[in-house]
Amino acid sequence: MMTLNDVKLFNLRSFIEPDGNLVPIESRHDIPFDVKRIFYVYGVKDQDDRGKHSHHKTKQVLICLSGEVKVVCDDGKKRQSYMLSKPNQALYIPEMIWDEQIYMSEDSVLLVLANTHYDVKDYIEDYDEFVKMKEEEWK
Numbered sequence: 001m002m003t004l005n006d007v008k009l010f011n012l013r014s015f016i017e018p019d020g021n022l023v024p025i026e027s028r029h030d031i032p033f034d035v036k037r038i039f040y041v042y043g044v045k046d047q048d049d050r051g052k053h054s055h056h057k058t059k060q061v062l063i064c065l066s067g068e069v070k071v072v073c074d075d076g077k078k079r080q081s082y083m084l085s086k087p088n089q090a091l092y093i094p095e096m097i098w099d100e101q102i103y104m105s106e107d108s109v110l111l112v113l114a115n116t117h118y119d120v121k122d123y124i125e126d127y128d129e130f131v132k133m134k135e136e137e138w139k
Contacts, residue, residue, distance in 0.1 A: 001096075008092040010090055012090050032059070033059050053098070056122050063089065063110070
């Protein structure tokens with residue numbers, strides 16, 4: 001059973017050089033799973049929050065490449081917020097953790113790495129349903 005203790009904020013390896021900075025991202029080395037899907041969200045206007053769902057199987061790593069994104073995670077009992085504001089900072093969110101993203105500015109760019117291909121059936125988009133599923137896990 002996944003809880004907020006399984007959500008991890010961590011720094012990626014960074015190589016700072018006179019001609020620029022490099023942040024390598026490798027499956028199973030920097031990211032705790034094999035990456036099967038990569039996407040990014042940008043240009044969020046007139047909507048300060050996104051996400052608002054959980055996944056049955058999908059694990060994700062979120063990286064804010066530009067701007068700032070506040071990520072709120074919830075395990076059905078507790079909520080915790082994380083601020084992503086550096087491009088070498090990452091947030092690991094395992095399956096069955098509810099998350100919401102709040103874009104602090106219009107220039108924010110959020111990169112997401114996932115361990116699954118897109119599958120609409122993997123999404124839990126009703127918070128009350130999510131809480132009921134978590135309560136069943138705790139029994």
